[in-house]
Amino acid sequence: MIPFNVPPCVGTETKYINDAIAKRKICGDGEYTKKCNAWFEEQTGASKVLLTTSCTHATEMAALLCDIQPGDEVIMPSFTFVSTADAFVLRGATVVFVDVRPDTMNIDETKIEAAITDKTVAIVPVHYAGVACEMDTIMDIAKRHNLKVVEDAAQGVMSKYKGKALGTIGDFGAFSFHETKNYSMGEGGAILIKDEKDVELAEIIREKGTNRAKFFRGQIDKYTWVEAGSSYLPSELNAAYLYGQLEQADKIFEDRMNSWNKYYNAFADLAEAGKVELPVIPEGCEHNAHMFYLKCKDIEERSALIKYAKENDILMVFHYIPLHTAPAGKKYGRFSGEDVYTTKESERLVRLPLYYGLTDEDHAKVVRVIKEFYS
Numbered sequence: 001m002i003p004f005n006v007p008p009c010v011g012t013e014t015k016y017i018n019d020a021i022a023k024r025k026i027c028g029d030g031e032y033t034k035k036c037n038a039w040f041e042e043q044t045g046a047s048k049v050l051l052t053t054s055c056t057h058a059t060e061m062a063a064l065l066c067d068i069q070p071g072d073e074v075i076m077p078s079f080t081f082v083s084t085a086d087a088f089v090l091r092g093a094t095v096v097f098v099d100v101r102p103d104t105m106n107i108d109e110t111k112i113e114a115a116i117t118d119k120t121v122a123i124v125p126v127h128y129a130g131v132a133c134e135m136d137t138i139m140d141i142a143k144r145h146n147l148k149v150v151e152d153a154a155q156g157v158m159s160k161y162k163g164k165a166l167g168t169i170g171d172f173g174a175f176s177f178h179e180t181k182n183y184s185m186g187e188g189g190a191i192l193i194k195d196e197k198d199v200e201l202a203e204i205i206r207e208k209g210t211n212r213a214k215f216f217r218g219q220i221d222k223y224t225w226v227e228a229g230s231s232y233l234p235s236e237l238n239a240a241y242l243y244g245q246l247e248q249a250d251k252i253f254e255d256r257m258n259s260w261n262k263y264y265n266a267f268a269d270l271a272e273a274g275k276v277e278l279p280v281i282p283e284g285c286e287h288n289a290h291m292f293y294l295k296c297k298d299i300e301e302r303s304a305l306i307k308y309a310k311e312n313d314i315l316m317v318f319h320y321i322p323l324h325t326a327p328a329g330k331k332y333g334r335f336s337g338e339d340v341y342t343t344k345e346s347e348r349l350v351r352l353p354l355y356y357g358l359t360d361e362d363h364a365k366v367v368r369v370i371k372e373f374y375s
């Protein structure tokens, strides 16, 4: 069976994990966590990057840092992972869903303004497949309406928008290092902080509401409980795993990009013939080959394709069921305007196997089987 995903492993992870164990430093914020934070600060240009236990938790931290209150409204696409909404719903916010653009499956920036009310406090763009949302427009809307922007860049590690790293454009960004993402630590994530003034509170929230980070830097002589917080710092063992991958980040990136480009070129003729649609990368967006998807004619054709692939030992999968159609989505959210594309396009989308180390042979088989299906 050709799997849909294989968690990345470059070979140096165990060396670093063993080193952390040998040094008897396995709780959070040791050498490896600091190395990962610094690596991302260097790579993205964010004021501060802090590893977290997940992207879900990084987004929860962002919701706390935005001081989301019960009754506040937060705008996001319905075509996203549940965590994007959960983080704000936990703070008592109402989620206001906006339709996606059919080309990128990202929030339709032209429909955001109509969703703004006097209760709106934040916009949460999700960079689907590591392809950037139209951030200039989104930041302009946020500025004019005095709204916070939290980027769900779970899939956007190493992607750029007009030269800027995803996750660094809004007030806060959230990365994921779940095993399904480009770079992994099993479970884990990071929060990216744009403004220096938000760093201190972020460190406090992440460390159970204490000013422990300041204490360890020797800036105060004892630490205490100063705010409401939680425990969002990951173990050094997870950070050590991630650090091994960051050292070889370019290798992982190029390997994925090579597979992505080969898929894109291989299906050009099917797209030309109008049988499938290929992903669109708008000008100014540099993606990270997080995902390769095709769009079939409709849900029936997609089901048949997934079935045919499975019969040929290939696992292909669809993606999000739009949140506004889910029980919790109905309870905690509402859709602004009309669902023109969210449901229709999500029903046509199918994701192909794509992971670090996908062999040429397996790649060729996926292409061959899909071409067979359409011939």
Ligand SMILES: *Cc1c(COP(=O)(O)O)cnc(C)c1O
Binding pocket: 053, 054, 055, 056, 057, 080, 081, 083, 084, 126, 152, 154, 155, 175, 176, 177, 178, 187, 188, 189
């Ligand atoms: C993976 C993902 C998340 C959640 O990441 P975790 O690290 O598993 O919490 C959130 N949003 C999007 C868009 C994702 O793809």
